[in-house]
Amino acid sequence: MREGVSFHDGTALDAEAVAASFQRLLNPDLGLAAAGKITGLLEGVEAVDPMTVRFTLTKPYSGFADLMSTSVGWVVSPAAEDLGTHAVGTGPFEFVEYKSGDYVRMQAFDGYWGDAPALEEIEFRWSPESSVLAMAVQADEADVVNPLPPIFAQTVAANPELTLIDQPGAFVFWVSLNVQLEPLDQQKVRQALNFATDREALVEALLRGYGTPANSPLAPTNPAWDESLNPYPYDPEKARSLLEEAGLSDGFSMSVAVQEPEAQIAEALQAMWSEIGVDLEVRRLESGVWSEAAFNDPEAKAADNLGAVIASWSSGSSNADLQFRPLYTTESWAPTGANLGFYSSDELDRLVSEAAATMDEDARNALYVDAQKLVNQDAPHVLLYSTRDLAAAKANVEGLWMKPGGVLMVEDASISE
DSSP states (O other): OOTTOBOTTSOBOOHHHHHHHHHHHHOTTTOOGGGGGTTTTEEEEEEEETTEEEEEESSOOTTHHHHHTSGGGOOOOTTOSOTTTSOOOOSSEEEEEEETTTEEEEEEOTTOSSOOOSOSEEEEEOOSOHHHHHHHHHTTSOSEESSOOGGGHHHHHTOTTEEEEEEEEEEEEEEEEOTTSTTTTSHHHHHHHHHTOOHHHHHHHHHTTOEEEOSSSSOTTSTTOOTTOOOOOOOHHHHHHHHHHTTOTTOEEEEEEEEGGGHHHHHHHHHHHHTTTEEEEEEEEOHHHHHHHHTOOHHHHHHHTOOEEEEEEOOSSSOTHHHHHHHHSGGGBTTTSSBTTOOOOHHHHHHHHHHHTOOSHHHHHHHHHHHHHHHHHHOSEEEEEEEEEEEEEETTEESOEEETTTEEEOTTOEEOO
8 A cells, every 4th residue: 555645634545444345345334336337346355564454355356456446445434433424535535515405615635645736616506407517617617517517518618608528428328127026027028129220310309429339248449349240220120020029010119217307318219219119108206216116025016017117337447247246137126226127147146256257358258249249139228329528618727637527627727827
């Protein structure tokens, strides 16, 4: 570990502090959400000496270092009393004030181990209204807006007083199909829905071109992504043929649960799928109600006759295991995981486990290509698109960058006169 690092509260960042942070994460009494990513992987964490920490895994895991670069690996002060309202880390900016629903204020930490940041203070504000976000940077009420809705991207790009930050993203949007519910339990029906989905049109209409039609469960930013795959070109005739083979020449009805921000996706699919005789009932749900419905168990979803859920996912890293394991493996069935449609494949489970234990990157990525092909074939999801990460900044803001997935990094940011 790096020597001479301290938390914002003055506590030393040593091996004991790291061990305590992970032991807190693994404490079942706290029920921390991020713990699910490491509960079955991490057997223990111990301080070997003041500057050395030993992680003991339950099995070989090639993506461990990558996993530690995500929020799971964030280390917090063992002396912090209420991290929910007062964050205590070791970064270049320290927490100052938090007003629920309004803002978080941070200031430069004079005890930071690295180069001092150029900015003295940062204030994060938020709004549920996309138009408010877009107008804030144009009206000089904010220096940066993130994320920037695609509908405003061209306006920002054309404004010489603003800078459009545009880079490939890590989010994949999809429709999780309940494979335990008739007729979605038939592979041909799920494939038909995929052929009936015009992904290019979705990217143009909903993202204004700032996205990539999905050709696999992985985003283009993932090193295991296979660009050559094209399993479901838009082909309504093929979709109708598959439904006929499945004994559904007259079509069928199904429902989908969606949150308001994704309602446009559902409406577009409703129109597209009606062309092949599929009547899609769109259930618009408030966030909490949607979560309850999306993460219900198979019996509850069957009782509710819920056929699909529209959602998105970003692992926040280049580790393909963090995309495949939570969304597609049998062990990740809802409600304990994000496999919302209860897909199960012994072969997919084997590929994911083998890839996770394969240390050679080329060999590991080859296994993930096989996994992409298998998921495409079985079609437990209607894969839609990957978004680009968009943000807007005043032209005098420099040094900003984003991690894939849209996390804005401000430690090198500065504002010129």
